[in-house]
Amino acid sequence: MDRSGFGPRGARNRLRVAGFVCCSGSPGMWGPATTSTAQLAVSEINRRGGILGREIEFQVYDAGGPLDEVLDRAEQAIASDDVDLIMGMHTSAVRLALRNLITRSKIPYIYTPVYEGGERTPGVIAIGETPRWQSRPSIHWLAETKRAARWYLIGSDYVWPWQSHRAVKRYIK
Secondary structure (H helix, E strand, O other): OOOOOOOOOOOOOEEEEEEEEOOOOHHHHHHHHHHHHHHHHHHHHHHOOOEOOEEEEEEEEEOOOOHHHHHHHHHHHHHOOOOOEEEEEOOHHHHHHHHHHHHHHOOOEEEOOOOOOOOOOOOEEEOOOOHHHHOHHHHHHHHHHOOOOOOOOOOOOOHHHHHHHHHHHHHOO
16 A cells, blocks of 8 residues: 555565553543553454454553653554554543653544544544433433433543533523
């Protein structure tokens, strides 16, 4: 495939996937379950012949800790470990930090968690639910069925709650 697009990096029998998972820091509690789930999926896919005949080789990289360290790990994964794809189960702050590297390196990046929405960076595929699909039906149900009229939005001080609350405010007006 033409290197100007987002495609395979080399002709080899394995598809190298870098799993960026929070293994440290406060979101590190997601690490063990996320890693085990990914390893189970890789095992099942490989047992069925892989993807287009290529087995998946999955390596976990810590997406926790300071953003500059996460970016260093991502640069190493792309340059030294020659990964074909990055998958991320981490905070939105990490996704935002990785976007320039993804665009520059032309490595596809699949971002899996629920997130605030609006991601349009070329090569970034965000598959998690957004407030439109996660909160809107609940708000509608509460307003119609329970006649909820007062709303309180509570969240931590970072990008996901900021943007999610901004979206949700449009639904409760």
